[in-house]
Amino acid sequence: MSYIPPQNIEAEQSLLGSCLLLGQKAVDEASLIITEADFYRETHRMIWEVIQRLSTQNIPIDIISVSEAFGNRLGKIGGRQYLLQLANATPTLSNIPIYAGIIKSKSLARLKIAECQETIKQLVNEEDPTEIISKSMLSDMRILNQGKKDSIERVSDRLFEVYDKIGESKGKNGITGVPTGYPDLDRIGGGLQVGMIVLAARPSMGKTTFAMNIARNVALAGNKALIFSLEMTKEQLIRKFLAMESGLNSKLFNNAGEIQEEQWKQLARGLNSLQEAGIFIDDTSGVKASQILIKARRFKSLNPDLGLIVIDYMGLIAPESNKGNTNEKIGEISKIIKTMSKELNLPVLILAQLNRGVETRDDKIPTLADLRDSGNIEQDADAVMFLYREDYYNNPEEGAPDPSETFVIMRKNRLDGGIGAAKLIYFKAVQRFTSIARPDLKEAC
Incomplete structure (x- = not known):
């Protein structure tokens, strides 16, 4: 099928004519938006390339200088007459x-059309469609990045915006980000800031439950929370939410015959509370980071009040391709997650497991070094938090006590805030983390 590619020759002529008449100022303004490759007509690309070259050499730009720069190639663009035509x-x-x-x-x-044509060609040749779709998503990101305006801003243009944000935090106990619902933790980090925030721990330490508690707190405070659960199903997570909201032992849900009448009322109150919460779950397994980005981008466009994205967890995200070693694959994943946070202007809380090295030493309090077998996570993360429970290691046979004293340790924070540790109480039976002891929750444990 033949067609004329998208183009606007008049716009190309008008821009080049403006540059020939106004000189450097016009070239600088246009260069913030376009490149040589954006011109459809080859002669226009040639003219723009010469104009750019003169600009970098600090030579005044006009019809005469451009004509001289072309030399004996001037006839290929239609001669000086065409340059006069552009100006007029x-x-x-x-x-x-x-x-x-x-x-x-x-x-x-035109770039998107060319990409679609290549995709069709690959699909017709029966190449792996999953791989093709993933590459297409990444290609879309590159195309969109090409369409972005210049990112350089004068500091004075943003001063009052930042000043006002700092002033707003005064009435929020110094919290400039999204509140986690845990005052001691928020005092350390100023809330969850825009960035890639890693929450890491050994298996069964409670990191999924803690992340769900944060999502619940964010949602009940009026913002939406979007959860990508690659490990647990929607039903499993909803059971967690019902336990934490009702204060009932989650084991009761497996044997409804043991639930007493008053407990049914508790469960109903928890259900009603959760109905008002803007918590959304996608439990698709085996997804790639690029696919998560596309879904998150679409969700944010429909829900501007999205306040937090949670991904559980890093190790289950599929690599973008089969090329490279494990560290390179994880590195590519972490870069996409970081891009997501910046593009959507949201905190992204991503869960990760610590390597086994922490269990081989006497001091089992986690450090950043315990992430170093996980690609570029430590390097790419804007903030890193660890969960640590001493009883996790001290009671291997009897099992950890419930409730359990738990520390959230902020080891890295290049966002607004500092580093430190916040002590919480983990009520495992009811899937709740609280800042203080809760006798009412302890009864259910």
Whole structure:
């Protein structure tokens, strides 16, 4: 099927004409939006390349200098006559951003068409569709990044915005991010800031339950929480939420015959409370980081009040490709998660397991070194928190006591805030972490 690719020759001519008439100022303005590859007509790409070269050499840009720079190649673009035509055909000199925006938009459309055509070709050749779709998602990210405007801003343009944000935190006990619901932890980090936040612990330490408690607190405070659960099903997580909200021992849910009438009422009150909470779960297993990004991007577009994304957990995210070693694959995953946080302007809490080395030493309090077999997680993370329960190691035969004293240790924090430890009480039976002892919850344990 033949077709004319998306293009706007008039916009290309008007922009080049503006540059020939206005010189460096126009070139600088256009260069923030477009590149040589964005022009559809080859002669226009040639003219822009010469204009850019003159610009970098600090040579004044006009019809004469551009003509001289072409030398004996001038005939290939239509001669000096065509340069005069470009200057004379420019309707308005002040519309450079508009011309450049049109050119960029058409260029992105052509890139997407070319990518789709390549995808069709690969599918027709019966290549792995899952691999093709994943690559297509990454390609979309690259195309979108090409369409972004210049990221350089003058500090003074953002000063008052940051100042106002600091002022707002005064009425929130110094919390500038999303509150976790745990005051001692929020005092350390200022709440959950925009960034990739790693929550790590050994298996069965309680990291999934703690992450769900944070998601619950965020949602009940009025923001939405989106959970990508690669390990547990939606039903399993909902049972956790019902236990923590009702204060009932979660084991009762496996034998409803033992639930007393008053406990049914507790369960109903917990259910009603959760109905008001904006908690959303995707329990698709084996997904890639790029697929999570696409889903999160779509969800955020429909739910601007999204306050937190939780991913459980890093080790179960499928690699983008089968190339490279384990560390390289995990490194690519962590970079996509970091990109997600920055693009969506949200904290992303991602869970990870510690390596076994922590169990071979006397001091079992986790450090950043315990993440170092996990690719670039330690390097890419904006903040790293560890869960530590001393009784986890001291009671291997009897099992940990319930409730259990638990420490959330902030080991790395390059966001607003510091490092330190917050002590919490973990009521395992009712799936709750609290900042203080709760006799009412202890009765259910």
